[in-house]
Amino acid sequence: MSSPDSSTSKPRVLLFGAGSIGTVYLYLLSKVATVTAVCRSNYDVVKEKGFIINSAIFGDDIHFQPAVVRNCTEAATSSSEPFDYIVVCSKVFPNTIPDIIKPAVTPNHTTIVLIQNGIGIEDEYVEAFPTNPIISTVVYMPVAQRPAGVITHGDIELLEVGNYPSTSNSPQAANFTKLIESAGGTAKLYDDIQFKRWFKVILNVAWNPVCALSLSTDVDFMLSSPNATDFVLDVMLEVADVAAAYGHQFSKEDVQFQLDRAKVRIQSKKGIEPSMLQDVKEGRKMEVEAIVGNVLKKAKAKGVRCDRVATIYFLANALDAHVNPRDS
Ligand SMILES: NC(=O)c1ccc[n+]([C@@H]2O[C@H](COP(=O)([O-])OP(=O)(O)OC[C@H]3O[C@@H](n4cnc5c(N)ncnc54)[C@H](OP(=O)(O)O)[C@@H]3O)[C@@H](O)[C@H]2O)c1
Ligand SMILES: *[C@@H]1O[C@H](CO)[C@@H](O)[C@H](O)[C@H]1NC(C)=O
Ligand SMILES: *[C@@H]1O[C@H](CO)[C@@H](O)[C@H](O)[C@H]1NC(C)=O
Numbered sequence: 286m287s288s289p290d291s292s293t294s295k296p297r298v299l300l301f302g303a304g305s306i307g308t309v310y311l312y313l314l315s316k317v318a319t320v321t322a323v324c325r326s327n328y329d330v331v332k333e334k335g336f337i338i339n340s341a342i343f344g345d346d347i348h349f350q351p352a353v354v355r356n357c358t359e360a361a362t363s364s365s366e367p368f369d370y371i372v373v374c375s376k377v378f379p380n381t382i383p384d385i386i387k388p389a390v391t392p393n394h395t396t397i398v399l400i401q402n403g404i405g406i407e408d409e410y411v412e413a414f415p416t417n418p419i420i421s422t423v424v425y426m427p428v429a430q431r432p433a434g435v436i437t438h439g440d441i442e443l444l445e446v447g448n449y450p451s452t453s454n455s456p457q458a459a460n461f462t463k464l465i466e467s468a469g470g471t472a473k474l475y476d477d478i479q480f481k482r483w484f485k486v487i488l489n490v491a492w493n494p495v496c497a498l499s500l501s502t503d504v505d506f507m508l509s510s511p512n513a514t515d516f517v518l519d520v521m522l523e524v525a526d527v528a529a530a531y532g533h534q535f536s537k538e539d540v541q542f543q544l545d546r547a548k549v550r551i552q553s554k555k556g557i558e559p560s561m562l563q564d565v566k567e568g569r570k571m572e573v574e575a576i577v578g579n580v581l582k583k584a585k586a587k588g589v590r591c592d593r594v595a596t597i598y599f600l601a602n603a604l605d606a607h608v609n610p611r612d613s
């Protein structure tokens with residue numbers, strides 16, 4: 286922007302996907318930026334009463350009232366200046382979002398920030414928005430929205446940030462990292478965010494479908510038969526083999542470290558419900574393609590065998606289709 290006061294004015298942020306994760310980041314960003322949320326199912330309640338956030342880190346009963354719009358067209362027309370950032374926190378369903386957010390993305394200007402799970406999720410944005418900087422992130426933050434407008438956040442909060450592609454020398458990843466930190470969040474900048482994405486997807490490929498398919502928390506699954514934990518480890522090791530084929534090496538100890546995040550909770554029997562288990566219970570669509578399908582595609586492309594991942598992919602897809610019947 287070239288207006289004389291642009292250096293002192295706050296960045297303008299649009300949130301697409303005002304659910305669990307998105308609302309916490311919008312709340313943080315509201316301290317340092319001008320924020321607007323695109324709301325869908327929670328539009329009426331948020332427009333009227335705002336969000337309530339109960340967070341083990343940021344505090345309880347926080348009332349937060351951002352500007353809300355129904356869609357990106359309304360966002361664009363209600364704003365006289367372009368958005369500096371559009372933060373995408375919807376669930377990942379491939380090839381749907383770029384068209385939907387397009388009205389709010391100014392070419393050569395708006396930075397697109399993806400705060401979402403999965404692997405290989407960025408390319409459709411590069412294709413749709415070739416002149417816009419793209420930031421890829423990995424988030425560790427247990428949070429749920431229930432009922433609409435009420436957000437419950439646990440005691441972990443970490444955003445890992447990098448440019449996409451990793452070879453890009455755009456200043457935006459560093460800039461966004463600083464922005465989150467200035468808002469009181471925890472953000473870390475990485476030259477190669479894909480390494481971090483693979484490390485996280487090792488967890489997600491294993492725990493999400495396994496818990497959804499077995500209707501079990503992670504701890505309940507591990508306690509369900511003597512070798513259940515070994516099975517989870519074997520799934521994780523298959524994902525690590527795929528990561529290695531793409532130049533991201535994880536040792537058996539690294540993988541064990543990811544598994545131990547759940548194993549340490551066996552003693553207390555405090556299992557967690559991964560998002561796909563929550564989705565099945567609530568009749569929502571699961572991120573099967575972004576998390577499991579894309580790993581399998583990448584495995585195939587490099588000739589890496591992963592029979593366990595393939596098995597849970599087909600089972601999870603069938604479960605998803607059963608819970609959410611598809612057209613045609
Ligand atoms: N929640 C966690 O603990 C957690 C932790 C780490 C990573 N993640 C990842 O973070 C991402 C976001 O997850 P989440 O748990 O925050 O999901 P979520 O609670 O379901 O929030 C997603 C939001 O996006 C909205 N949305 C989707 N499509 C839309 C559209 N076309 N127009 C307007 N709004 C739309 C949804 O609206 P509706 O209500 O109308 O559907 C919902 O409010 C996922 O990739 C997830 O895997 C989540
Ligand atoms: C966007 O929301 C407005 C209301 O603010 C509505 O009139 C319009 O039809 C919506 N557009 C789309 C594409 O849904
Ligand atoms: C974006 O910027 C490039 C170079 O900076 C320029 O060539 C191009 O015309 C611009 N595109 C748009 C849509 O403004």
Ligand SMILES: *[C@@H]1O[C@H](CO)[C@@H](O)[C@H](O)[C@H]1NC(C)=O
Pocket residue numbers: 291292296456457460464
């Ligand atoms: C980086 O962020 C600051 C503060 O938000 C902003 O003033 C500056 O223009 C940003 N830099 C770029 C390259 O966008």
Ligand SMILES: *[C@@H]1O[C@H](CO)[C@@H](O)[C@H](O)[C@H]1NC(C)=O
Pocket residue numbers: 511512
């Ligand atoms: C369970 O693990 C033990 C120890 O590795 C092994 O001897 C046994 O055959 C396994 N059982 C099954 C059913 O996989």
